[in-house]
Amino acid sequence: MLVFEPHHGLTHVIDKGLGPRAWEDLLEVAGDHISIIKLGWGTAAVTGNLQRKLEVLREKPVVIGGTYFEVVYAKGRLDDYKGWLHGLGLQHVEISDGTVEIPREHKLELIADFARDFTVLSEVGSKDSSVEYTAEEWVQWLQEELDAGAWKVITEAREGGTAGIFDSSGGMRTELIGEIAMTVGPANVVFEAPTKAAQAWFIKQFGPSVNLGNIPPEEVIPLETLRLGLRGDTLKEVLLGDRAGTPAS
Numbered sequence: 001m002l003v004f005e006p007h008h009g010l011t012h013v014i015d016k017g018l019g020p021r022a023w024e025d026l027l028e029v030a031g032d033h034i035s036i037i038k039l040g041w042g043t044a045a046v047t048g049n050l051q052r053k054l055e056v057l058r059e060k061p062v063v064i065g066g067t068y069f070e071v072v073y074a075k076g077r078l079d080d081y082k083g084w085l086h087g088l089g090l091q092h093v094e095i096s097d098g099t100v101e102i103p104r105e106h107k108l109e110l111i112a113d114f115a116r117d118f119t120v121l122s123e124v125g126s127k128d129s130s131v132e133y134t135a136e137e138w139v140q141w142l143q144e145e146l147d148a149g150a151w152k153v154i155t156e157a158r159e160g161g162t163a164g165i166f167d168s169s170g171g172m173r174t175e176l177i178g179e180i181a182m183t184v185g186p187a188n189v190v191f192e193a194p195t196k197a198a199q200a201w202f203i204k205q206f207g208p209s210v211n212l213g214n215i216p217p218e219e220v221i222p223l224e225t226l227r228l229g230l231r232g233d234t235l236k237e238v239l240l241g242d243r244a245g246t247p248a249s
Contacts, residue, residue, distance in 0.1 A: 014217075127158055200226055
């Protein structure tokens with residue numbers, strides 16, 4: 001088997017409700033390429049035998065989707081939420097405000113508060129495709145949330161790539177992404193990239209170690225081949241040698 005130099009990019013996978021046996025199969029073939037698993041939206045609250053599922057996922061960091069955090073916030077149940085996460089044995093939490101408005105200073109306080117007990121991933125950007133923040137706002141808010149204690153900051157794109165760093169038609173806001181990468185630093189950011197075209201673009205722009213989020217489970221292996229094949233050379237060149245025809249050693 002050929003061995004290639006490993007990359008260090010995070011692959012953040014979105015789970016829409018797979019069962020334990022489906023995850024056992026996925027981890028068997030793709031587990032080495034999965035960095036963190038997000039139980040999307042509020043699926044964790046309605047999943048049957050959740051403890052069994054989390055037992056299967058015990059070797060991976062698991063986080064509940066930020067939309068559920070927003071619901072809990074709106075209902076004033078944050079202390080109960082912390083207790084629930086602890087009871088499930090989860091050590092990561094996602095904090096977002098893409099659907100429910102949270103005052104800016106209060107969001108930063110929440111990040112700092114949760115960071116005392118959890119590893120925080122915070123998300124910036126609205127799920128409403130008609131809302132477009134300026135590059136200056138994106139950069140300021142991402143950096144503020146890192147400074148408040150977030151481990152990584154996530155750029156909103158939604159499951160289908162139609163909001164946040166994408167426009168409503170699915171086009172990428174490339175100038176905005178470039179500004180975020182240049183100012184905040186790609187190592188600090190998880191770029192949501194649910195489509196294969198977006199994944200390829202990010203890897204071409206920032207290299208195989210770029211952090212990518214909202215990856216569908218069935219796209220983990222294809223993404224890994226993109227990380228392998230788009231390192232400045234084509235996959236053919238990696239396997240067969242340089243353009244002059246020198247075989248790979």
